[in-house]
Amino acid sequence: MSEHLDASLLNALVSDELSEQEREEARKHLADCSSCTAGALSSAMLKLATAKAGARYTPSPQFAERIARQSRGLQMVPARSPRGAMVAWATAAVLAIVALTSLTLMQRARKNEVAAVATAAIANEILDQHVAALSPDSPLDVISTDRHTVKPWFQGRVPFSFNLPEALPEGTSLEGADMTYLHGRPAAQLIYRIGKHRASLFVTLREAASEPSISSSEHAGFHLRTFSAGPLEVQAVSDVNPAELNALLKVFKDAQSS
Amino acid sequence: MHWKRVTGGGTPQADGFEELALPLFPSLYNVACWLTRSQNDAEDLVQETFFKALRGFAGFEQGTNFKAWIFRILRNTYLTSKSGLAAKNTISLDEHEGYVEATVDWDTPESRMLALSDQAEVRSAMEELPQSLLEVLLLCDVEEMKYKEIAMVLDIPIGTVMSRVSRARGVLRQVLLHGREERR
Numbered sequence: 068m069s070e071h072l073d074a075s076l077l078n079a080l081v082s083d084e085l086s087e088q089e090r091e092e093a094r095k096h097l098a099d100c101s102s103c104t105a106g107a108l109s110s111a112m113l114k115l116a117t118a119k120a121g122a123r124y125t126p127s128p129q130f131a132e133r134i135a136r137q138s139r140g141l142q143m144v145p146a147r148s149p150r151g152a153m154v155a156w157a158t159a160a161v162l163a164i165v166a167l168t169s170l171t172l173m174q175r176a177r178k179n180e181v182a183a184v185a186t187a188a189i190a191n192e193i194l195d196q197h198v199a200a201l202s203p204d205s206p207l208d209v210i211s212t213d214r215h216t217v218k219p220w221f222q223g224r225v226p227f228s229f230n231l232p233e234a235l236p237e238g239t240s241l242e243g244a245d246m247t248y249l250h251g252r253p254a255a256q257l258i259y260r261i262g263k264h265r266a267s268l269f270v271t272l273r274e275a276a277s278e279p280s281i282s283s284s285e286h287a288g289f290h291l292r293t294f295s296a297g298p299l300e301v302q303a304v305s306d307v308n309p310a311e312l313n314a315l316l317k318v319f320k321d322a323q324s325s
Numbered sequence: 326m327h328w329k330r331v332t333g334g335g336t337p338q339a340d341g342f343e344e345l346a347l348p349l350f351p352s353l354y355n356v357a358c359w360l361t362r363s364q365n366d367a368e369d370l371v372q373e374t375f376f377k378a379l380r381g382f383a384g385f386e387q388g389t390n391f392k393a394w395i396f397r398i399l400r401n402t403y404l405t406s407k408s409g410l411a412a413k414n415t416i417s418l419d420e421h422e423g424y425v426e427a428t429v430d431w432d433t434p435e436s437r438m439l440a441l442s443d444q445a446e447v448r449s450a451m452e453e454l455p456q457s458l459l460e461v462l463l464l465c466d467v468e469e470m471k472y473k474e475i476a477m478v479l480d481i482p483i484g485t486v487m488s489r490v491s492r493a494r495g496v497l498r499q500v501l502l503h504g505r506e507e508r509r
Contacts, residue, residue, distance in 0.1 A: 075487050075488055075491040078487070082465060082472070084487070109498070113497065114465075117466040117494075118466045119447075121448075121463055121466060122355060124364070125355075126371075133372070135347060137375050138347055138379065192405070199404065199405045248401050250380045251381020
């Protein structure tokens with residue numbers, strides 16, 4: 068190794084990313100080359116300075132507590148109410164019934180609250196992903212109108228398989244697809260053009276214990292649709308008129324059973 | 326890279342999540358602050374990341390790289406957030422592709438002594454980096470991730486990680502040198 072070490076190699080050296088043989092060759096070169104030794108030293112010092120300067124922000128204790136609660140499965144621990152030791156049996160029974168009822172109502176409210184938060188978060192995520200895919204700065208992973216190109220592209224990338232419909236409603240065409248993540252699970256995002264509008268269909272593996280679902284909602288001017296097809300769950304979003312979106316979803320759903 | 330789905334149980338399982346995720350919370354928050362440049366947005370980003378990670382935890386293959394997995398969720402969540410999209414629209418990710426590290430003269434006192442810059446100077450220089458270079462430095466130097474882990478988080482080949490780390494340090498060095506020259 069007589070020529071100077073390139074910058075990538077020097078940086079890999081200070082990051083301890085070279086193989087044993089590469090490291091040995093680099094060491095031999097550094098022993099005879101003051102310029103590369105200075106470069107390695109500069110990179111090592113810069114790495115150290117970045118590590119120190121980069122560890123900059125610390126979360127507040129309140130936020131840390133909120134995250135810790137969330138990590139325990141979004142469950143709140145109810146505070147215990149003090150009880151007098153000499154409470155009469157009758158009063159205790161009444162209190163117990165009231166407490167039980169309150170607890171049930173609180174749990175139901177909490178479940179509803181969690182479900183509402185979860186639904187809103189998912190809707191936001193789907194919308195964000197759809198808008199992101201339409202951004203000109205965010206090219207699709209695979210751009211093709213050919214279903215025989217798009218479907219095989221997902222092999223080995225998502226842990227499930229799905230069919231793409233051969234015949235699409237008039238004015239609808241496949242544009243391409245993205246590999247993405249929806250609520251932390253791998254998802255195939257299929258982009259269709261319907262007239263001048265676009266629709267995203269997110270295909271994921273349905274959670275094993277969840278019931279097959281079908282739902283429809285509106286969010287920030289977009290139509291959101293969800294349906295199950297065998298082991299798959301499909302979530303769709305578009306601002307096209309609902310009839311045209313439904314027509315696409317019908318052929319997509321039919322294709323899964325063919 | 327693959328995230329295998331675990332069959333059986335179907336509801337999100339919190340068992341073990343807390344032990345794996347909470348130690349990474351300060352790091353996730355730090356990186357989120359750097360990316361969003363706002364502590365409020367960072368809190369939203371981290372909270373959403375934990376929410377998604379908890380929901381998807383049943384699909385995480387135990388024994389594989391949890392740190393890379395949850396950082397990937399953080400980054401993907403950031404990229405699709407309003408601040409992430411805004412950053413993407415204002416900064417070209419490849420604007421420094423043409424940077425040539427070979428133009429740096431290593432053997433100067435400035436090059437050798439850059440690390441003696443005070444932390445405020447380095448932080449200020451880091452703030453000037455485009456997101457694609459900043460995130461690779463945060464993962465490599467602050468989080469001490471291996472190139473293989475960074476490749477998993479950013480979903481890019483290891484060779485690209487290698488060149489991007491090099492480019493990031495080169496641009497950071499130039500920003501620091503430029504700032505030093507201006508103060509003279």
